[in-house]
Amino acid sequence: MTRLLIVDDQVLIRAGLAALATAAPGFEVVGQAATGEEAVALAAATCPDVILMDIRLPGISGITALERILADASDESRPKVVMLTVFDLDEYVYDALRAGASGFLLKDTPPERLLAAVALIAEGEMLFAPAVTRRLVETFAHQPETKREQPASLTGLTERETEVLRLVGQGLTNEQLARRLMVTTATVKTHLNRVMSKLGLQSRAQAVVAAYESGLITPGQAGPEPSHP
Template sequence: MTIRVLVADDQQLVRTGLRGLLERDPDIRVVAEAGDGREALRLTVELRPDVALVDIRMPELDGLELTRRITTDPDLTDVRVVVLTTFETDQYIFEAIRAGAKGFLTKTVSREELCRAVRVVAGGEALLSPSVTGRVIAELSRRPDPARSSPERLSALTVREREVLAMIASGRSNAEIGEALRMSPLTAKTHVSRIITKLRVRDRAQLVALAYETGLVQPGAGGVPPGGSAAR
């Protein structure tokens, strides 16, 4: 099945480059390009792409507002947003995740990472690649007065659920979590679903933001909270 992608960025060169990289994959087709957020929203409503690659800073509507409008429109529930960012705009990344973005990419990603991201998000999962997520979170942590959620937000979680959450934040899949904690992928998936329900978040992408905001894990950590164990 062909994955249909919309690319929204105010720089023509970036749009052309992304199109060229994506369309080298026979399963991905760029159905539209947009140079500003309002045009991107119009084309999204009209074409209903599977994935929208959205730059943070755009005229008319910025990437955050565009993401909110897409993810809150009941007619666009099948459109999944991936935010494109640079380190100059990374302070917005948690806002993007809260707005409903399924993941984010830096504009320096390789073609393989870009195409993998599109496939992962089109398949209904959040993009939590450590090679991308870790770099962005590390940069955020070095900035003064980062927004933080209270650690008490995690009080409803069991010790095991905290371990699972930390591994989600490190970018591990359900299969990898299961292997590390000696449980089946299905059991790992059940833990993830319970954590999402308990913390009242939308998806795995928001779990990543929450894990770092509450201090459960730190940039560069191996994905296991203090006092936890990698396997039992």
């Protein structure tokens, strides 16, 4: 059972998402919040598996709420956070990825795809709408070098771990990684967990950012986007 917290300042959107998840097997809505402050409090109180959160909220932003939620949670209870946006070219996409968002979905995503996406996120994958992925690449490509934060050193990674990070940065899922490297998905998860531990990363999306910022991938070199439900 995937426990969901839904955060949006529009009551109709909150109610619609809650009704959709409640009617679907395998999901439990543990709370609804209208502001970032409420989201932080409810996340601590309910320990959801996945949070669907509007990137633009009154009061503290969705990004600030995301940072607080992840900082307050233990490794065992840290939720996956999916940011919801109306705009496929939202200016805050890159900042949210850096803060630890596990993915992005547009608010007009069809219901069946949204539920499939939540299930995918709960399993530890990441998910971006195609236009949002393009926004990530374009944002990094046009960001002056002097404004980019210094990336974590990759010198502590093994050759295989570096390859896993590069492929994750290209958007491959664990299953696609396993086929590419001719190993099991369990082995892929082990390598990725080691990469994230060594680099101090909290989400797969942060690993994508690290792959770009370290120079493993440059805009225009990423592979084809994986197909998602």
